[in-house]
Amino acid sequence: MKKIIELKNISKSFDGDVVLDNISLDIYDNEFLTLLGPSGCGKTTTLRIISGFVQPDEGEVVFMGEDITDIPPHKRNVNTVFQRYALFPHLNVFENIAFPLREKKVPKAEIEEKVKEMLKLVMLTGFEKRNVTSLSGGQQQRVAIARALINHPKVLLLDEPLSALDLKLRKDMQQELKKIQKSTGITFVFVTHDQEEALSMSDTIVVMSEGKIQQIGTPVDIYNEPENAFVADFIGESNIIDGIMLEDGKARFSGHTFDCLDSGFEKREPVDIVIRPEDVDIVPVEKGMLEGVVTSVTFMGVHYEIIVDVKGFKWMIQTTDFVDVDEHIGIYLEPDAIHVMKKSKYSGMFGDYSSFSDEMDELSNAGGDEE
Secondary structure, three states: OOEEEEEEEEEEEEOOEEEEEEEEEEEEOOOEEEEEOOOOOOHHHHHHHHHOOOOOOEEEEEEOOEEOOOOOHHHOOEEEEOOOOOOOOOOEHHHHHHHHHHHOOOOHHHHHHHHHHHHHHOOOOOOOOOEHHHOOHHHHHHHHHHHHHOOOOOEEEEEOOOOOOOHHHHHHHHHHHHHHHHHHOOEEEEEEOOHHHHHHHOOEEEEEEOOEEEEEEOHHHHHHOOOOHHHHHHOOOOEEEEEEEEEOOEEEEOOEEEEOOOOOOOOOEEEEEEEOHHHOEEEOHHHOOEEEEEEEEEEOOOOEEEEEEEOOEEEEEEEOOOOOOOOEEEEEOOHHHOEEEEOOOOOOOOOOOHHHOHHHHHHHHHOOOOO
C-alpha cells in the first residue's frame, strides 16, 4: 500500500505543556485510520498538524513524498470536517456544497453535475433547495461531508464529527461514513474518544495517551492483543491482574498456574495479565481453577455483568447465565482467554472493578454531590 502521509518525530507544546511527544505515524492510501484516546491525549492536535492549522515545534509532515510542514492549509490536498459543521446558514444545501467550486470559478454546468453526484453520495438528493438551518444534525453533517469531498481531496480529516448526534443516528452515520470512504477511495483520518466507534469503522486504530502513541493496529489486533494496560482498559472492559510468566506457555496469577499461548518473556518475569470479561467461564466451585464470591449483578439486556471477588481482586464477568449476589462460583479460563503483557507505566492503574462494589457506591453516595 502507498503511503499518503508520514508524520516524522512530531512534537508540540502549548504554554509549556507537552501535547505531542515525538510521535511518528504512516497513513496509507484508501485507509480509514482512527486516532483514538481520551480528552487531552493529543489526537486533535495531530489532526490539526496534518491539516496545517497547527505548526509542530519539531518534526516533519510529509505528503506523498513532499515535505509540507510549512505549507498553509489551503494549499494542502486535505479537507477537514469539524465537530461543528461550519455550514453557511444563509446558503441552501446546494450552495453550501457548491461553495468550494464557486471559489475556484468552476463552470456552472460542472458545478451542477458535481453537486448532484455529492448529494447522491450522501443520500440527500432532493434536498438541494432546503435551508441548512432546517436540517437535522445528521443531515447537516452529510452536507458538511459532501462539501469537504466535492474537491476530491486525497485525505479527509474528521474531528469527532458524530459527537453531537444521538446514539441511533451515530450508529447510522458510522455505517454511512465507512460506505462513503470505500466508494470514494479517499483516505479518512477520524478522531474520536469512542472505542466502539473506532472498532466498528476503522481499518487501522492509533491509540494515544499523554501525547504518545500507545499502539497501532487493526481493530481485532488492538482488542485481542493490547500492548499495555492503558490500551487493554481503554478498548473495552478488561480484568488486568498482576502475574508472573514462569516460562513460555505458563503464567501464574491469583494463586494458580495457567496454561497460556504467550511466549518470549524472561523466566519468572513480572507481567500484566489481561482477561476479557466475555472470555471467563462460570463453573461449579469444584470445577473452577479459581473461586470467587459474586458482589453485584447487573442485567445489560443481552447479558449479565457480574462482579466477582477473587482473593480481594474484583473481576468483571459478562455472561448470559444468571448467578446471584453472594453466590460462590468457580472460574475456568481457556489458554486463549489469557493475554500476557509486559509491565508498563500503566501497570496497576486499571483492571480491578472495585468501583462496581457496594462499598464504593456507599462511599460515593456519602460524598454528596460535590464535583
